Amino acid sequence: MTPADPILSIDHVSKEFDVSAPWLNRVLERKPKLYVKAVNDVSLTIPRGSCFSIVGESGCGKSTVARLVTGLYSTSAGEIRFGPGTGGRPVRVQMIFQDPQSSLNPRWRVGDIIAEPIREMKLRASEEETRERVDDLLRIVGLASDDVAKFPHEFSGGQRQRISIARALASEPELLVCDEPTSALDVSVQAQILNLMRRLQKELGLTYLFISHDLSVVRHMSDRIAVMYLGRIVEMAPAEDLFTAPQHPYSRLLLGTIPDIHAPNRNRELQGGEPPSPLNPPTGCTFHPRCALADERCRREEPQLRDRGDATVSCHAVAEGRARTPEEKET
Amino acid sequence: MTDIPAPTPKIKPKTRSRRELFFDSDLWWSFKSSKSAMGAAIVLGLVILAAFLAPVLSPQNPYDLAALELWNAELPPVWMEGGQMPYILGTDVQGRDILSGILYGTRISIFIGIASVLVSLVVGVLAGLTAGFYGGWVDNVLMRVGDVLLSIPIILVAILVSSVAQAMLPPELREAGIAVVLVLAIALYSWVQYARVVRAQTMVERRKEYVQASRLVGTPARRLMLKHILPNTLTPVFVAATLNFGLAILIEATLSFLGVGMPPNQPSLGTLIRVGNQYLFSGSWWIVLFPSIQLCILVVAVNMLGDWLRDALNPKLR
Numbered sequence: 001m002t003p004a005d006p007i008l009s010i011d012h013v014s015k016e017f018d019v020s021a022p023w024l025n026r027v028l029e030r031k032p033k034l035y036v037k038a039v040n041d042v043s044l045t046i047p048r049g050s051c052f053s054i055v056g057e058s059g060c061g062k063s064t065v066a067r068l069v070t071g072l073y074s075t076s077a078g079e080i081r082f083g084p085g086t087g088g089r090p091v092r093v094q095m096i097f098q099d100p101q102s103s104l105n106p107r108w109r110v111g112d113i114i115a116e117p118i119r120e121m122k123l124r125a126s127e128e129e130t131r132e133r134v135d136d137l138l139r140i141v142g143l144a145s146d147d148v149a150k151f152p153h154e155f156s157g158g159q160r161q162r163i164s165i166a167r168a169l170a171s172e173p174e175l176l177v178c179d180e181p182t183s184a185l186d187v188s189v190q191a192q193i194l195n196l197m198r199r200l201q202k203e204l205g206l207t208y209l210f211i212s213h214d215l216s217v218v219r220h221m222s223d224r225i226a227v228m229y230l231g232r233i234v235e236m237a238p239a240e241d242l243f244t245a246p247q248h249p250y251s252r253l254l255l256g257t258i259p260d261i262h263a264p265n266r267n268r269e270l271q272g273g274e275p276p277s278p279l280n281p282p283t284g285c286t287f288h289p290r291c292a293l294a295d296e297r298c299r300r301e302e303p304q305l306r307d308r309g310d311a312t313v314s315c316h317a318v319a320e321g322r323a324r325t326p327e328e329k330e331t
Numbered sequence: 332m333t334d335i336p337a338p339t340p341k342i343k344p345k346t347r348s349r350r351e352l353f354f355d356s357d358l359w360w361s362f363k364s365s366k367s368a369m370g371a372a373i374v375l376g377l378v379i380l381a382a383f384l385a386p387v388l389s390p391q392n393p394y395d396l397a398a399l400e401l402w403n404a405e406l407p408p409v410w411m412e413g414g415q416m417p418y419i420l421g422t423d424v425q426g427r428d429i430l431s432g433i434l435y436g437t438r439i440s441i442f443i444g445i446a447s448v449l450v451s452l453v454v455g456v457l458a459g460l461t462a463g464f465y466g467g468w469v470d471n472v473l474m475r476v477g478d479v480l481l482s483i484p485i486i487l488v489a490i491l492v493s494s495v496a497q498a499m500l501p502p503e504l505r506e507a508g509i510a511v512v513l514v515l516a517i518a519l520y521s522w523v524q525y526a527r528v529v530r531a532q533t534m535v536e537r538r539k540e541y542v543q544a545s546r547l548v549g550t551p552a553r554r555l556m557l558k559h560i561l562p563n564t565l566t567p568v569f570v571a572a573t574l575n576f577g578l579a580i581l582i583e584a585t586l587s588f589l590g591v592g593m594p595p596n597q598p599s600l601g602t603l604i605r606v607g608n609q610y611l612f613s614g615s616w617w618i619v620l621f622p623s624i625q626l627c628i629l630v631v632a633v634n635m636l637g638d639w640l641r642d643a644l645n646p647k648l649r
Contacts, residue, residue, distance in 0.1 A: 072543055095547055103540035107562040117548040164544075171548055 006083050007048040007091060007175055007207045008069065013078030015039040015064055019279070036278050038064040040231035041078070043305075046175075048083065051201065051208040053218045053239070055254065056228035057275055062211045063098075065228075066179045069209060070095045085174055094173035098180040100160035104152040110163055111148030114138070117171035137166040141196060158189035165196065169204070177209045182217055194220055215258050219243055227251045230278055230286045237311035247313045249291045285316065293317040361643040368643075371635035378629050382437035389431035390417035394596070405615050421617040424610060429617060432603050433625045439599040440629070443513055444580040448572050451518035455525025456568060460556045462526065463533025474530065477523035485520040486585060492516040493591045506597065513592060517579050528571055532564035570641040577633035584626055600626045 020026060020033040039061045046052040054062045067073045069080060070093050082091040094117075097103035104113055114134045117123070124130045135145045141162040152160055161181060168176055178197070182190040194217060200206060212218050218225060222239040227250060235248040246252045273290035276282055285303050288294035297316050305314040313319075353359060362368050381388060404426040406418050420429040458477075462470040480488070496512040497505060533556075536542060542559055550559075580600075586592035587601025588608075595602055600622050607619030 067543075070547055072546065093547075095544065097540040097544065099540060103544060105541040105545075105559055105563070116545060116550070120545075120548045120550050167544065 005048045006045045008083065008209070009043075009045040009081050010065075010069070011043055011079045011081065013039060013042050013065075013068060013080060014076050015061075015068055015073060016076045034279065037231050037281070038278065039068065042228075042231075042233055043078075044226055044233065044236065046207060046209060047223075048174075048207055049201075049205055050223040051210055051221050053210040053212060053222035053225045054228055055212060055215060055218050055225060058213065059275060059278065060228045061231040061278075062213075062228050063179050066095065066177045066209065066211050069093060069175075070177050082175075091175055092171055092173040093175045093177060094168040094171055095177045095179065096161070096164050096168050096181045099184050100157050100164060101184075103164050104160055104167075106152055108151075109148065110138075110150050110152065110155075113152070113163060114148075114166045114170050117167060121171055123171065133170070134166075137170055140169065140200070141166045156189075157185050158193060161185060161189075161193050162196065165193075165200070169200070173206070175207045175209065177211070179211045180213070181210075183212065183214060190217065197221070215243075215254060227254065230275055230281055232286065232314070233305065233312075234287065234315065235311065235313045236305070237313075241310055247308060247311060247318050248315050249293055249317065250287050253290075285314075291317075293322055295322075358643055362639070365639050365643075367635050368639035371632045371639070374628060375632040375636060378437060378625075378632065379441060381434055382441055385431070385434035385438050389428065389434045390419075391428040391431045393427045393432045393435055393598070405610070405618075407615075408617050420621045421615075423606065423618045424615070429603075429621050432598060433600070433622050436598050436600045436603050436622060437625060437629065439510070439593060439597065440580050440583060440601070440626070443510060443517070443583045443599065444576050446510075446514040447517035447521065447579045447583075448576050450514060451520075451522040451575070452525055452568070452572055454518065455522035456529050456561070456564075458522065459526035459529025460533055460561060460564070463530035464537055464552065464556050464560065466534070470530070473526065477526055480520060481523050485517075485582060486589075488520055489513075489516040489582065489586050490589065490591050492519065493586065497591075506594070509593065510597075513583055513586065516586075517582050520582075521575050521579065524571055524575065525568055528567045529564045532567065533560050536560045536563050566644050570637060570644060573637035573640055574634065577630045577637065580626070580633070581630055600629075 015038050016035045017038055018033065019036050021029070021031050025031065026033070042061075042065060044052070054065060056062050064073065068075055072095075082093075085091040104110075108116075111131070111134055114137055115130050118130050118133055124133055131148075134148060138145055138147055143159065143162055143166070147155075152163065155163065161184075164181075181197070182193050185193060197208070198221065201208060208221070210218065210221055219239060224236065225239050225242045226233045226236045227242070227248065228234070229250050235242070235246070235251045237247070242251060243255065246255050276286070276289060282289055282299075284300050285291070285294070285298040288298040291298065294317075301316070303314045303316050303319070305312045306319055308318070316322075362372075386392070404422060404424050406415060406422045406426075408419065408421045411421075418428050418430075420433070422428055423432070458473050462473040493509070493512050493516050496516075497509065500508045500512075537555075537560060542555060545555055545559055583592060583599060584601030584604065587599050588605045590605065593599040593602045595606055598606070603622035604619055604626070607615075607622060610618050
């Protein structure tokens with residue numbers, strides 16, 4: 001299913017990292033070259049003006065996807081295509097980073113940090129206009145205009161994340177890649193930042209690629225969600241569908257981990273195990289060592305993504321009808 | 332998007348200047364509360380001031396051969412029998428006033444120290460930034476060159492460089508050129524330390540998210556290095572520079588003592604010590620003792636400041 005007006009489409013993209021020992025060690029100890037496949041054959045399409053989320057455990061490759069989209073990493077295989085930008089110019093992509101401590105240069109004043117994209121990309125003709133724009137941006141994200149002269153250490157985590165957002169907005173982007181923008185913040189501050197981001201999306205017509213491991217945050221923000229496991233997308237579905245009727249066993253495992261204030265002692269399907277090393281991924285379906293539904297075929301054969309209604313799932317058990325949703329089991 | 336109401340009325344931004352920030356900083360506070368740092372700074376300040384006011388303060392111009400009187404040779408300090416004014420610390424075998432020699436010699440030592448620190452600082456910081464930022468073979472080449480240089484004892488390198496250079500310089504340039512050669516010989520060795528410090532810090536900083544954010548808006552590599560990474564690597568460099576300043580003065584003194592440094596007609600502290608050393612056993616101990624004390628005071632003061640700076644800038648000790 002391809003939306004009518006995609007702002008971004010990722011087509012069978014993979015990214016390998018060379019994690020080999022240094023050359024001399026390889027020669028002396030006869031070690032082979034080692035590669036980690038951080039992202040493996042990922043395809044997705046993001047419609048303009050929506051919020052697309054990627055969730056998964058740490059190390060599953062979601063941040064790598066973010067950096068591939070922004071161009072900080074180059075792809076090993078596959079293609080990343082952007083739709084036409086407004087006014088015929090290419091789509092501008094900006095990024096909001098996870099750690100507000102390290103995403104702002106500690107030696108720069110806030111005004112210079114926010115003005116940097118404007119100055120580098122020569123978006124304003126004069127220094128006066130640049131200063132006005134910085135002033136506007138600060139007010140848009142809810143900071144005061146006399147904050148320009150302060151240094152990042154004079155702000156709290158949430159305020160720094162607001163500065164980060166202002167900097168990202170400074171270059172007038174259409175697609176914002178948010179790499180766990182709230183996971184370093186307190187819960188109360190998280191809500192403020194998320195509400196700010198939603199308001200900005202509405203007002204500026206932004207598209208978000210939202211990366212998180214926090215499922216409640218994702219549910220609040222997204223239109224469509226992709227679940228990643230060990231570099232692959234295992235399930236992609238509209239946000240509410242994924243939360244009410246997850247299909248892939250891994251999605252169910254993830255949703256089962258969300259604490260529920262109304263049913264603190266509810267009966268959970270317990271599944272142990274840790275994600276295997278991406279250096280040496282399991283054969284067949286990479287999830288099979290942790291999956292209760294795994295059989296001989298799962299161990300042997302890699303499942304492909306298949307459309308099921310609005311969702312796309314890559315699981316033999318789901319395709320064969322062996323997997324039943326928890327509600328179906330209860331009846 | 333400008334229809335959002337301003338949360339605060341427009342106030343004139345109260346910008347704090349760098350100077351205000353400095354006097355409000357932890358560093359200044361730590362300096363004020365450290366007796367040894369204050370003491371070292373005062374001593375160092377006095378020594379430097381006296382050295383640069385040498386033409387005003389000193390009773391005699393030791394470079395002026397006409398001012399030397401041979402019957403004033405080997406006079407002891409004034410408080411001893413036979414000592415006379417204005418030769419407070421006595422004179423050497425040619426009738427040169429020791430105090431004047433020390434003041435002028437300190438000036439030369441400090442000049443060579445500062446110049447060699449500056450040269451090695453610039454070379455080392457640029458090499459370290461480049462190596463740390465680009466990595467790969469650039470890093471390998473630069474750092475292996477540094478390793479090789481460090482594996483040769485500095486005194487040998489400096490002796491080699493300065494004696495070869497002295498032989499190669501035309502005679503009319505030899506006098507003026509020798510200071511430059513000394514500076515380069517010392518810098519040749521000490522840039523490696525700055526390069527290592529800056530390289531390590533650069534490798535940490537270049538992965539930080541603020542550098543990636545700046546990359547995203549298309550900032551070229553040169554600006555990334557100089558405007559983003561460099562300011563964040565300078566703290567340990569300041570410490571290294573201070574400690575190396577003391578070291579450079581010592582190396583210069585050693586070279587001059589060995590006879591490959593400053594010539595006797597332009598004596599640095601090391602040259603004074605070498606000349607005086609020859610008369611130690613003939614009883615004229617003041618010729619060697621006072622320049623040695625001055626060298627000690629200078630280097631100890633610099634090192635105490637350096638040690639304080641290292642502790643004050645170390646976040647783990649706060």
